[in-house]
Amino acid sequence: MAKAKNKTQATKVAAADFIKAVEPEKKREDAAILLDFFNRVTGMKPVMWGSAIIGYGRYHYKYDSGREGDAMQTGFSPRKAKLVVYIMPGYRYGEMEERLSRLGKHKLGKSCLYINKLSDIDLSVLEEMVLDGLDYMQKTYETWDE
Numbered sequence: 552m553a554k555a556k557n558k559t560q561a562t563k564v565a566a567a568d569f570i571k572a573v574e575p576e577k578k579r580e581d582a583a584i585l586l587d588f589f590n591r592v593t594g595m596k597p598v599m600w601g602s603a604i605i606g607y608g609r610y611h612y613k614y615d616s617g618r619e620g621d622a623m624q625t626g627f628s629p630r631k632a633k634l635v636v637y638i639m640p641g642y643r644y645g646e647m648e649e650r651l652s653r654l655g656k657h658k659l660g661k662s663c664l665y666i667n668k669l670s671d672i673d674l675s676v677l678e679e680m681v682l683d684g685l686d687y688m689q690k691t692y693e694t695w696d697e
Contacts, residue, residue: 559600559601559622560600560601561598561599561600561606562598562599562602565599566598566599569599569603570586570605573629581629581634581669582627585627585629585636588674588677589626592678592682593685594696596696596697597626598697600622600623603628604623604626604627604628604637606626607623607626607696608623608685608688608696609621609622609696610622610688610692610694611692611694622639623637624685624688624689625637633665633666633667634665634666635664636666637663638664638680638684639662639684639688640662640684640688640691641661641662642659650679650680651680653673654672655672657671657672664680
């Protein structure tokens with residue numbers, strides 16, 4: 552029996568081309584800032600995952616059930632309602648709670664950080680969080696850059 556593939560796969564679409572089409576203009580401007588931010592902070596090449604996620608790096612996971620696959624280590628998406636930042640180990644471990652208290656206005660999901668606009672947060676704190684998440688991923692999983 553064939554194993555199901557991940558719903559969100561890496562694509563060949565250029566992240567910069569995707570951002571040029573983001574609406575409204577303020578969201579596009581914030582997405583361009585995040586693209587530069589993640590490029591600088593991670594030192595990795597951006598890769599589109601699915602139709603709307605810009606990811607950095609990859610990691611390989613394998614669950615006890617036998618399901619396994621590859622996913623991005625970190626990334627973001629300029630969604631219609633909010634900007635979403637993905638830090639794959641999530642936001643509820645280690646020093647993340649303290650950093651979240653210094654970040655600024657946001658909401659949380661398991662591995663999703665929801666931000667209305669970049670002016671609501673402190674990008675230096677976000678940088679700490681991204682680097683901490685990458686460190687965790689690289690110590691815990693088989694990881695690589697594109």
